[in-house]
Amino acid sequence: MLPDPYPVKPWRAPCRGSVSLPGSKSLTNRALILSALTKGTVQLEGALVSRDSRLLVQNLQALGFEVSMDEAKRSMVIRGEGGSIPESVADLFVGNAGTAARFLTAFVCLHPDGRYRFDGDEEMRKRPMEGLLDCLTRLGARVAFEGERNCFPFEIQTTGLPGGNWSVDAGASSQMLSALMMVAPFASENVFLSAPGVRPAFVQMTADLMHQYGVNLSGTPSDGYSIPAGQSYSPGKSRFPIEPDATAASYFMTLPLVVGGSVLVRGMHSGLLQGDTAYAGVLRDLGMGITEKEDGLLVEAPEVYTAEARAFSFRTFSDTFLTLAAVAPLLPAPVTISGINHTRYQETDRIHAMAEGLGRAGAQVSTDEGSITVGPGGISGSPKPVFIDSYKDHRVAMSFGILGCRDVLGTGEPWLYVRDPACCAKTFPAFFEELELLYRNSHDK
Numbered sequence: 001m002l003p004d005p006y007p008v009k010p011w012r013a014p015c016r017g018s019v020s021l022p023g024s025k026s027l028t029n030r031a032l033i034l035s036a037l038t039k040g041t042v043q044l045e046g047a048l049v050s051r052d053s054r055l056l057v058q059n060l061q062a063l064g065f066e067v068s069m070d071e072a073k074r075s076m077v078i079r080g081e082g083g084s085i086p087e088s089v090a091d092l093f094v095g096n097a098g099t100a101a102r103f104l105t106a107f108v109c110l111h112p113d114g115r116y117r118f119d120g121d122e123e124m125r126k127r128p129m130e131g132l133l134d135c136l137t138r139l140g141a142r143v144a145f146e147g148e149r150n151c152f153p154f155e156i157q158t159t160g161l162p163g164g165n166w167s168v169d170a171g172a173s174s175q176m177l178s179a180l181m182m183v184a185p186f187a188s189e190n191v192f193l194s195a196p197g198v199r200p201a202f203v204q205m206t207a208d209l210m211h212q213y214g215v216n217l218s219g220t221p222s223d224g225y226s227i228p229a230g231q232s233y234s235p236g237k238s239r240f241p242i243e244p245d246a247t248a249a250s251y252f253m254t255l256p257l258v259v260g261g262s263v264l265v266r267g268m269h270s271g272l273l274q275g276d277t278a279y280a281g282v283l284r285d286l287g288m289g290i291t292e293k294e295d296g297l298l299v300e301a302p303e304v305y306t307a308e309a310r311a312f313s314f315r316t317f318s319d320t321f322l323t324l325a326a327v328a329p330l331l332p333a334p335v336t337i338s339g340i341n342h343t344r345y346q347e348t349d350r351i352h353a354m355a356e357g358l359g360r361a362g363a364q365v366s367t368d369e370g371s372i373t374v375g376p377g378g379i380s381g382s383p384k385p386v387f388i389d390s391y392k393d394h395r396v397a398m399s400f401g402i403l404g405c406r407d408v409l410g411t412g413e414p415w416l417y418v419r420d421p422a423c424c425a426k427t428f429p430a431f432f433e434e435l436e437l438l439y440r441n442s443h444d445k
């Protein structure tokens with residue numbers, strides 16, 4: 001059990017060594033859905049074992065699928081039902097997992113005569129579902145809301161999916177489009193699916209993974225996709241490897257900026273399916289050394305950072321904006337991060353959470369609806385401890401966990417405390433343990 005609040009240990013030595021990452025959340029949860037739609041058994045290797053993937057596994061089990069998990073081996077075995085959903089009635093709980101919420105809502109609609117009740121955490125009850133529910137309703141589903149309209153909890157009555165033109169307003173979350181793409185091959189006729197203005201990165205990942213599972217679709221995130229009916233999913237091999245999580249990588253890639261030295265982030269490279277690999281480009285722009293090695297990405301602190309104001313759009317890899325925002329006060333000039341208005345409706349209002357935490361740490365921060373600007377300085381050697389509220393958001397906790405590694409007091413004594421560090425369990429249960437391991441490795445003489 002981690003202490004709460006968690007005192008982050010400041011580093012007295014430059015970083016050295018390597019780190020291994022958990023499996024990608026986005027790929028694990030997509031592969032679980034696609035595997036459940038195959039006609040055979042698929043074993044996922046290197047899968048993410050965390051709250052978000054467990055929720056998807058438990059819900060698939062509640063829907064009658066055979067799914068087993070070997071946590072130590074990071075392996076999951078799923079028996080697909082070829083596009084059928086065994087149970088016609090189930091009670092599903094999606095926690096605060098956006099992927100589970102959106103993917104499963106579309107997935108259950110494959111049942112020709114189903115009735116499913118959905119609920120989630122209090123925070124999930126506020127997250128956007130409207131575009132997806134509107135589209136599914138137009139396709140024949142009926143939704144009864146227990147509380148606020150277009151929010152969890154609700155009961156959805158399903159009738160199977162007709163083909164034709166499907167369009168979805170996925171501006172609030174690209175997961176709504178991904179959810180519909182994955183079930184579209186089982187519609188009764190060919191589907192043309194469009195979502196004008198969608199953020200493309202995770203949609204491209206969905207298309208790529210569908211290809212890897214043997215399904216034909218043509219198009220692009222911005223133009224829409226044609227998805228022929230009558231296809232079936234099969235990865236063409238019984239073991240399917242899951243990439244390491246590129247968003248999780250961002251924390252350790254940023255560590256040398258805070259403490260100096262270098263780190264090898266195992267398994268990371270620019271050719272992964274995950275759009276969040278683009279974060280490496282931001283670090284490179286800031287002057288960090290990024291070298292592709294055979295076994296991962298070597299990230300090195302530069303001697304000096306460019307002392308000019310910087311502006312970055314994080315629109316297509318916004319899960320990593322928190323990582324940069326947290327350490328921005330340590331840079332010599334202001335940093336503006338834009339394109340992130342949608343993150344106000346994720347695990348928490350992320351722009352607010354980051355601004356509030358950085359303010360507590362003494363940083364100069366300004367925000368508007370879709371951006372945050374963080375000035376240099378302000379993280380001074382005040383002996384007063386800084387307590388960071390995680391807002392139950394794993395990425396807030398992990399980002400500030402990296403900032404706390406800077407030895408601002410010059411004594412090695414903790415100055416930054418992360419409240420509710422256990423919220424990392426959403427995607428990276430061992431985050432603080434991995435950070436401590438790297439600390440020990442770097443401080444070993």
Ligand SMILES: O=C(O)C1=C[C@@H](OP(=O)(O)O)[C@@H](O)[C@H](O)C1
Pocket residue numbers: 025026027098099172173174175178199202318319342
């Ligand atoms: O499809 C996915 O796996 C994801 C899409 C993104 O969500 P939004 O499209 O809601 O921004 C991202 O923030 C989330 O962590 C994972």
Ligand SMILES: C=C(OP(=O)(O)O)C(=O)O
Pocket residue numbers: 096097098099319346347395427
């Ligand atoms: C936005 C995120 O998660 P979710 O899948 O719940 O949308 C995230 O992991 O940063």
